[in-house]
Every structure is written in structure tokens, then in C-alpha cells.
Amino acid sequence: MNEQALITDAQGGNLDAFNTLVLHYQDSVFNTALRILGDEDQAADASQEAFISAFKSITSFRGGSFKGWLMRTVTNACYDELRRQKRRPTTPLEPDAGRDDGEEMDSPRWLADPNMTPAQQAEADEVEYAIQHCLNNLPLEFKTVVVMADIQGMDYAEVAIAVHVPLGTIKSRLARARLRLRECLQSFAELLPASYRLEDGIKVS
């Protein structure tokens, strides 16, 4: 895939060229939205909105990391979705809504990996739940940075483009986000695999 050629064509209004980019990036975009929002349906809506917005404003892309630029539209779409949620809060009907009570969590169908045993699958579900729970408790600006850097594997420069803040701020937010996640994940120590268990007690002054 010649990304630059596709971008140039898309900037000329070629929707087919842009859709090729959509197919290439849609998993990354959806995963980013999912980890920020914590809900599949909302993440799908935000992803669709992000791509529409990206096509309409693609002429503003002046080069550099296209993924970083695209992730900025995703971030904006997620922020819009969260603002909508604040205005019109809804009660989730998912079976894991009462998860805080220690009820059993249903395994999402899209997580099913045919190579995993049921025990491994259950463990993966538990780990994912723990991480998503801790992500949800992070402040939005920390969550966005840690999702892009640690989950999506983007480098600092790309994250800086996506979040539109200086590189130093990215470093600071990422360090603090990791620390908070580490503290939160300690409360799920019994859920985590032995190799992921964390030691107690980091005190930051």
C-alpha cells in the first residue's frame, strides 16, 4: 500500500482511495476508541465518526505521521462521545454491568481465540477486565496517552501529534499514567498471571 499516494488521491476527493486507508487503519482506530471509551458500541460509533471527519478534513493533513493525524480525529470523536454521555447518561444493559459486585463476567465473543483453552480464555478475560477497569479510572488525558503509547505502540512523536501537546507533556503524562495503572492493578493481583504480578509500594513525592 502506497500510503502517500492514497492520501494524495483522497485529498483530491477520491473516496475509494480513502476507503483503502480506512481498511488499513480501522482495527487500530477501533481499539483506541474502545480502550478510551470502554464500550464496543460507542467505540464503533466514534470510529465511524472519526473516519467521516478525517475524510472531510483530509486536506488539512500536511504530511508527517498519518497515523498520528488520524488518531487525533479519533481522540476528538471519543471526547465528543464522552461529552454526549455526560449530557445524556444511559444505563448499560450488558451482563457485566454489575461486575463490581463480583458477579461472573461474560466472555465477549470477539475475544474467543481458538488456540486458547477455556482456562486460558477465562484468564485472558480477567486480565482484560482488570486493565479496562483501571483504564476507566484514569483521567482522560492520561488514559489517551497510555492507550496510544502502550496499547497501540505509537512512539512519543506520534502521540504528541495525536493529542496535540508537547513531547515533554507526553512523557510526564505517560509516566504518571503507568504509575496509576500499576497502583490500580495491584488490587487485581489475584486475577493477574504470576508473571505479571507487581510488587507493592511505589511512593512518588
Added chain:
Amino acid sequence: MNQRDLELLSAYLDGQLNSSESTRLESRLNSDPQLASVLTDLRATRSLLRKLPARRAPRNFILTRKMVGQNPPLPRAYPIFRFATALATLLFIFSFGLNSVGHLAASQAPVYGMGGGGSSAESAQPFSVAPAATEAPTEQAPSAALAPAPTQILTPEITNGAGIIDTPSAKAADSANGINPNQPLAQAEARSPAPLIPSVWQIILAVIAVASAILMVLIRQLSARHWK
């Protein structure tokens, strides 16, 4: 541990420190077990996040032309049909309005102009009866009033459509009865004057408007089908 050390450790983990910063931090890590422990924890946290399973998008997010508000290109003649439809519709409505105004003006004209000229029965009645009453004693009225039948001579050559001859005595008799032979026609004309815009023009305008609108729809559909 302070915030600065935390940021250094986090950046070190990602290989974001320059060589001199890395060397300094590594020497501190060798001599400070607590700092090394924090680094281990941060590495484990990052590793946990990176092992989070990547989900596949639940559906394709490819965009349709409708989503992004793109419309199919229309032929260059399309605006002509749009203009014709709009103009014909406007003229059609205008013709109705004009005819209504003309009809209204015609029906109100006697009230302000001819007075007893008689477009309405109410206004015509007193004036048609009064002369008959005043003229009755003079000459033809009595005979007409008393014996109208003998004055009507039925001859094929000079009879009108109703078989009634318009003789002076007959007119006089009509006058005596308050009836003007020409009055019904005049009243009918006054009540429904000829329209300013003939019906045939209205029909033509309607046909143009409808035909242009249908052509516009067809052109749009053909363009959209061809575009796909």
C-alpha cells in the same frame, strides 16, 4: 522517589533518553534497589498493557458517498430543467391569482360604477320595476300588460331561438313585467367574466412544470446509477 525520577524511568523504558542520561540512570539503578524495583514494576505494567488482545473492528468503517455528502455529477442541462420547473410552477400559481383578482374586480365593478346597471338581482330589481310602473299608464304598457299573448306572432322567419318574436310590444311587456330580454346574458357575463389567463395556458404551464420535474428525477436517478 520524586516525579522527575518517575519520568526518567518511564522514558528510559521506552528508549527515549539520550546516551548520557541513560548512563547516569543505569549507574543509579545499580546502586539503588528501590529505583530498580520501580523500573521493574513499570516494565511489568507496560508489558501487561501491550499484551492486551487487539480487537478486530466489529464491522468495516468504509465510507459511502452519502456519508460524506458527495452527490453524483449532474449533466450540464440539469439547471435548465430546474429553472423551467420553477418558472412554470410560479407562472401557473400566478395565473390562478390573476384570474381570481380579475373575477373579484368584475363582480365589484357595478357597485362603484353603473349603479343600477344591474349585475346583481338586488340592485337591478328596483330600477327595472320603477320605469315599468311609471310608463304603464302612457302607451303600450297597458295593452302589453293586459294582453301580451296576442302580440306574440309565431312565424318561422323571424322568430328567435325560443320561438318568440322580439316585437316592441313584447319588449314592452317584458319591461312591464320588469324583465329585460338582454339582462340574463349580461348578468351571466358579469358573474363569470372571461379569465385573464386562458385555461389552455394554465394547462400548458402545468404540463411543463410536471414534465420538467419528472425529467429532473429521471436525470438524478440515471446519474446516481451511472455514478455507482
